[in-house]
Amino acid sequence: MSSQEHYGSRLPYKFLVGLVALVIFFLEAPLIILIIQSFTAESYLAFPPPSYGIRWYKEVLTSEDWLNSITLSLTIAAVVTPLSLVLGTMAAFALDRGPKKLKHGLQTIMIAPMVLPHIVLGLGLFKMALQLDIDDSMLAYIPAHLTITIPFVIISVGASLQTFEQSLEEAARSLGANRFWAVWYITLPIIQPALIAGGIFSFIISFDEFIITFFLTTFQRTLPIEMFSTLMYQVKPSIAAVSTLTLAVTAFLTAMLILRGQVTSGDKVIK
Amino acid sequence: MSRNSDQNYGALWLLTPTVLLYVATFFVPLIMLGVLSFAKFEASVTTIGFYFDNYIKIFSDGITLKIFFQTVRLSIVITFWCLILGYPVALLMRKCSPKMKMILLFCVVSPLLTSIIVRNVAWLLILGRSGLINDTLIQWGLISRPLPLMYNEFGVILAVVHVYLSFMVLPLFGALNSINSSIEEAASSLGAPYWRVFLSITLPLSLPGVMAGCTLVFILSMGVYLTPVIMGGNFVLTLPMLITESVREQYDWPFASAMALMLLLAIGFMVILSSGVQRLVGRR
């Protein structure tokens, strides 16, 4: 079906494309400029850079502060992602297989942390962490990040479970698999795309998270926090280099997400 | 086919770890904040009780309320721009070829997975006094002094729209996609010009998506801390900034909690308003 057939003439469609091109340019151009600027060999930022080099990448990757913050962010994300997948998948199963009457209400509760502004969540978590004297430690970061990543896993896996053919599990059970093994051997491999999507989302959300972690930390610094401090102090090209590195990881993961077909209009309506 | 309803309740135990987590990270902390908002904070000492001090302070100290309304105003403006810019994108995504759809999808989804700091840094380098725009305009001799594109509302709004545009596009796309295109085709075949079809059919039918997107962007804009700080400095004050300052610098938890609750109330009010509007529109 040709999209132009919706309109009387081709003009409106071309106009739409032009408009959207501008918006997309607005969205993407700043990032591209940033990436280009990061490859400057000068000690200041300018576009286009007078000379090119990877001097600032070297600086970032050898600086102790940057490396520490990258390591902390990676560590937190690496711990949070599998935990979030396990807990979120369990919750998604509970919602899908549990009593239908309770499903809507329970689901709202399970997704709630996603709807709350992170500033309020961060405030509450900080208070809690102070009470338990676990602030500025992994003991606080992990639960905090889990709270904001699990809802995404629930949505992703939940959507997949809804369209999953349960007779497949029954067939497995009739062949001798108990409920757990039926899920392990049959259901999980089939809903794998949803699990991958949930995992990618969890990782990125945890890695990029600022405000909650900002509240919870005192001396430790995750990558976003390190970037923030650097920004407030002085704008150096190193910030552009770190940003590009982060972008590279993100862009790669997003491409994987879309190519695996998991992000469609139905799956990703965030409410 | 009847499912085995005996075991339905059994599946619920899978929720326990997550529920326990939420209790510790979400429910209890919120209750604590609620309690704190009614506490008294005097000379760095917090006394738990049932005092309205904080709430009174909010309404009477002259600054807090002003900043609150400023935050609301900014959020509305941001939502407006996200809608204006995002609607065409959602429209096109619905009607374009699969390949273009993939590209658009990538462009729309990647912001969701990109660090907000990175996006703000990008704008910093463009809008700053010695940023790209000013540099270029000065070089070309068009202006003699740098334009104030940052540390004002313009810079903040621009950057926040940049961050949250995707949150508008996706619900819009979802709603537009679910519109049965044969209705539009029928109208078109009856002689209605494209703009008529759009105004009378597409737009009204997409309203749920519009409401969802606007509510979402509004909520996010009300609660955003980072971008106004980076792009507005101390010249644009928002409620989240007040809350953060109150806790990290003054250790005035009661006041911060009261403001946090006010933020939640404002958001809650918005949600109720929007679902009320949705129901009204739905009835027509």
Next chain:
Amino acid sequence: MSSVELKSIVKKYGAVTAVASIDLSVESGEFVTLLGPSGCGKTTTLRMVAGFIRPTSGTLSIGDIDMTGVPPHQRTVGLVFQNYALFPHMTVRKNVEFGLKMQKVLTSERGPRVQEALELVQLEALGERMPGELSGGQQQRVALARALVIRPDVLLLDEPFGALDKQLRDHMRVELRELQQKLKISTLFVTHDQDEALSMSDRIVVMSEGKVSQVGKPTEIYEKPQTRFVADFIGRSNILAGKVENKGKTINAEGLTLPNKENVIGGDEGVSVMIRPECVEITKSDSKATSSSADVKGKVTASIYLGSIVQYSVQINKGPNLVVTQNNTGSESLKNLAIGDDVDVSFPDSAIYILPG
């Protein structure tokens, strides 16, 4: 030893009774079909035997062992679904092997047994294919092989041929029956298709609204239905309300006088008389024909061409309408009976069946 025995099995969902106390047994090597319209409880019963539904009360034994509360994975039943339920992410071979893996059969033994199962359904060559690459009929056969390879105590099939086209369905019925008889495996089969039930079963259990209406061999079910429901459900039938008259010598069935050969008493409510349409003969009134029963005249009121048979509605003596089917032998005189034609109607005494109750 009976392979499956259900005693007073009841299943209630709150106030709704899906199965109201049924007793059923499947003997070793027997092919039993649960037949009935949708909602009659046949699938619920099957799923109780499989273990997916727990009976509200009653006992269920498989192989003489009480399995009432036992979960599905601890029962040795082979289940075949209507939608095949093949694991889409595994090859045919791996699909069939799955049950053996769960039974912890030695790896070395699995290969030969899988091969054996595939040969039984003539799919040895397709072991490495994925389910998505197979046709409906092939998928069904894989499902069968997968269920058989674990050597189950009983084979359970839930309307397995529903998704196949007619030719394939007829073919698969014959294949399944032959396979079942060869392996002598006890089978419980669920369907709403009476042709299927009649052609495949050793015994049929006709169900309606959660209860058993009749149990018996196909010939019994068809020729001697015990209730009006069964008579109506299986095949086409003519059922006339009758009254015993003439000091018990005849029955007046809506105007037709029939001999009371079974000497039924019949109270005030009267009796129901069933005559199968294929037993009735009609000929155009001006050709010579002999009748062994009363000289009955009728008028053709409708005619439906069904290919191998032609179905007529004939109004008898301005009284009841009888449905009559005639085999299409190619004889023009048969096919060309038109609406409004006068016909002579006859049927043998043996075609008259009096429904109990």
